[in-house]
Amino acid sequence: DGGITQSPKYLFRKEGQNVTLSCEQNLNHDAMYWYRQDPGQGLRLIYYSQIVNDFQKGDIAEGYSVSREKKESFPLTVTSAQKNPTAFYLCASSDDRDKNEQFFGPGTRLTVL
Amino acid sequence: KQEVTQIPAALSVPEGENLVLNCSFTDSAIYNLQWFRQDPGKGLTSLLLIQSSQREQTSGRLNASLDKSSGRSTLYIAASQPGDSATYLCAGDSGGYQKVTFGTGTKLQVIP
Numbered sequence: 001d002g003g004i005t006q007s008p009k010y011l012f013r014k015e016g017q018n019v020t021l022s023c024e025q026n027l028n029h030d031a032m033y034w035y036r037q038d039p040g041q042g043l044r045l046i047y048y049s050q051i052v053n054d055f056q057k058g059d060i061a062e063g064y065s066v067s068r069e070k071k072e073s074f075p076l077t078v079t080s081a082q083k084n085p086t087a088f089y090l091c092a093s094s095d096d097r098d099k100n101e102q103f104f105g106p107g108t109r110l111t112v113l
Numbered sequence: 114k115q116e117v118t119q120i121p122a123a124l125s126v127p128e129g130e131n132l133v134l135n136c137s138f139t140d141s142a143i144y145n146l147q148w149f150r151q152d153p154g155k156g157l158t159s160l161l162l163i164q165s166s167q168r169e170q171t172s173g174r175l176n177a178s179l180d181k182s183s184g185r186s187t188l189y190i191a192a193s194q195p196g197d198s199a200t201y202l203c204a205g206d207s208g209g210y211q212k213v214t215f216g217t218g219t220k221l222q223v224i225p
Contacts, residue, residue: 104157
């Protein structure tokens with residue numbers, strides 16, 4: 001089955017810790033995205049990558065970092081510099097540059113204790 | 114900066130009713146417009162994509178239209194069912210692999 005997987009589903013972090021969220025896709029898509037979703041707000045773009053070894057900041061990149069060493073993988077690290085990291089994190093990918101149709105993973109809920 | 118608004122924020126209808134969800138955007142330079150469904154605690158499921166050269170798309174009981182001149186898109190759901198209960202989000206992009214801007218969604222409840 002082709003799709004996007006995210007792990008873990010739930011993640012708990014103590015203050016001051018860095019954590020890494022996994023996102024893997026077997027759709028052979030070029031572009032991948034990380035979004036953050038908070039209650040009552042639309043999805044906000046954290047980072048996106050159009051090709052391996054290249055990525056760009058989105059609207060709320062501060063306190064986050066990413067890497068794109070392989071086409072199928074786009075991990076997100078939430079650093080201790082992120083002031084309010086508790087949220088639902090969604091990974092997406094797209095293939096056709098003209099259509100830019102987004103396909104989403106199941107999400108990771110991060111809670112800071 | 115593109116802003117996408119969805120009104121109403123919540124909607125409750127009896128089963129069997131036809132309904133329309135609205136999406137409006139501030140910048141008419143929308144290239145593609147996509148509608149999604151999100152169930153509680155889940156990721157987004159793509160419903161319909163209206164590409165730049167298109168005005169509407171249909172899938173089963175769903176029909177989405179896009180009017181760039183007025184900055185509006187609508188999602189029409191025919192003969193609603195309890196299983197349609199979810200949050201519906203619209204999202205637009207400016208072409209290529211560029212940023213996609215999402216609305217805040219309309220939470221739909223279909224009452225049996």
